[in-house]
Amino acid sequence: MEGGVIELSSDSSAPASPSAPAAEGLPSVAEVEQGLGLGQPPRHAHTVSDSDESVVAVEYEERTVCGDKDRQGVSSTAKKRPRFQCSNMAARRQLREEDKRERQRQRERRRAEQQLARAVKAAAAEQLRATKPGECVKYVEVQLDSSLLTDPYGGQLLLALQGADYRFSVQPAAVPRSVSWTRLVPGDSARLEAEVLVVRPWPELEQLVASGQLCAHARSLRADLPGRSVTLVVYGSDQYFRLQKTRRNQQLRGRVRGSEQGAGALEGPGVSRERLEEALAEVQLATGCCHRLVESPAALGALVAQFSKAVAERPYKLERQRKEQQQCDWFALADSKDCVRVDGEGNGLLRLWKQQLCQFNLATLETAEAVASKYQSPRALLQAYGRCESQRSAELLLQDLPIRRALGPLTSTRRVGPELSRKVHRFFTAGDADSLLAPE
Known part of the structure; x- marks a missing residue:
């Protein structure tokens, strides 16, 4: 042994026997194995006996069976997936059918509403036709x-x-x-x-x-x-x-004629x-x-x-x-002869004022134009009456208004006169509605 390393040399053709005598000055192989603990089997290791072989075989079979079961589970899962897919397709088909039925109901409802609306419109048109002249x-x-x-x-x-x-x-x-x-x-x-x-x-x-x-x-x-x-x-x-x-x-x-014979009296009372x-x-x-x-x-x-x-x-x-x-808002509107139309903007009020003045006896269109040119509305005339100092001056307010009878060189003028002036004043200021315009 040199440097703590043991070198073993043996001939491959003649293996060393444990009982062979060691070389001189060197330990034997058995001693080395015993010193290294190689002569005895490991503490946790054991030899494979028949029972161990059976156990190993059982474990192998169990693993094989488990593996087969795992593979079968995988294959069964793979086989079940189309079943889930089939059930989902059936649900989708059922939803589509329900949607189709709902759309059909909505179309029928809209069709019924349209028919009802057309019937109501036709009835309204028929009622309108039933009130028109000629029909x-x-x-x-x-x-x-x-x-x-x-x-x-x-x-x-x-x-x-x-x-x-x-x-x-x-x-x-x-x-x-x-x-x-x-x-x-x-x-x-x-x-x-x-x-x-x-x-x-x-x-x-x-x-x-x-x-x-x-x-x-x-x-x-x-x-x-x-x-x-x-x-x-x-x-x-x-x-x-x-x-x-x-x-x-x-x-x-x-x-x-002195004749007693005449026509008879009529029957009845x-x-x-x-x-x-x-x-x-x-x-x-x-x-x-x-x-x-x-x-x-x-x-x-x-x-x-x-x-x-x-x-x-x-x-x-x-x-x-x-x-x-x-x-026509608040304006009175008539469609008979000689009526004046007044719109919401006041167009026609001046003509209506002249028409009202023409209602007085002996008041011509020239007289109405003369009064309307001085007082453009009944309110203006009433305000003028209110500014008069006495009753007599108010009655004669319109008597001196000039009336132009014609145009051009043949024109002539005359006055409204006191009689018409009194009538207009009495008409607009009288408190008694039964009073006469021209009392005797």
Whole structure:
């Protein structure tokens, strides 16, 4: 041993035996192995016996089985993944179907809403068409009492309605000889109009006037027709008065000639024209029933046709009046003859002021222009009256205003005058509304 290193040399062909004698001066191989601890097996090492082999074999089998199970688990997981994918696809398919059904429901809902909107629009257009002139008469039905057809004017009444293309029906009514109207509203039930015509022949009305029961009869009509506007139609009164006058003249001529034979008196109690007019005025003031005098079947048919047209056009005219009143703000607007339109900006006020001045008696357009050129509005005139020192000076404020009659070399002037000046002053300053403009 040199330097702490042991060198062993042996012949490969003749291995050293542990029992071989050591070289002289050197330790033997067995001693070296014993000193190094190589002669004994390691403390933790052991030899493989049959039992150890079996244990190793069991462990190997367990590892193999575990490995096989792991591989089987991996393969089973790999096989289960398509199953999860299939279930996800089914869920997606179900969601798509639900979305499709929801979209279908939404389309159906929108289609139903559109159809409803179109139906409402069509109904509104139909209702608007039902109120327009020319078309509205198609939606109004004239209801005639059956007793009207038994009178002499019944046939002419039907011809007048047929000639004007009005719908009509004949049926017993609550009030004999009455005419009423029903409006056929599109998409709704029929609606009864407020206007009612009640026809009374002259013999029947003569008895009521002579007995003083005409007002009581009118009140009974209003009670039988609550909430309705009743118009009393008197048929044949003028013919009676003409015949009455003829009989009086014949009797007078007979007396003048000295002949006792003359025209006989008329049947009935005898009512004068003045008494009839007084009775009808009393009925209108006491009960609110209007009246119309009709003398022939053709006139009665024309009257019913005129009332039918007025009843048919009533909603259209009321709607037009409402719209015009909204457009003209507070200004009164009329569509009759010689009316002045005033817009919201005040255009037309000066012309309206001149038109008002022309309403005074003997006031011409030149007179109105003369007053309007000095005082451009009623307020300016009232302020001028307020600045006057006395009542007389206010009354004569306008008398000296010049009025120019023409233009050019032929022009001439005159004054307003004291009479018209007093009338204008009294009109704008009088505290009593019943006072006269020109008191005597």
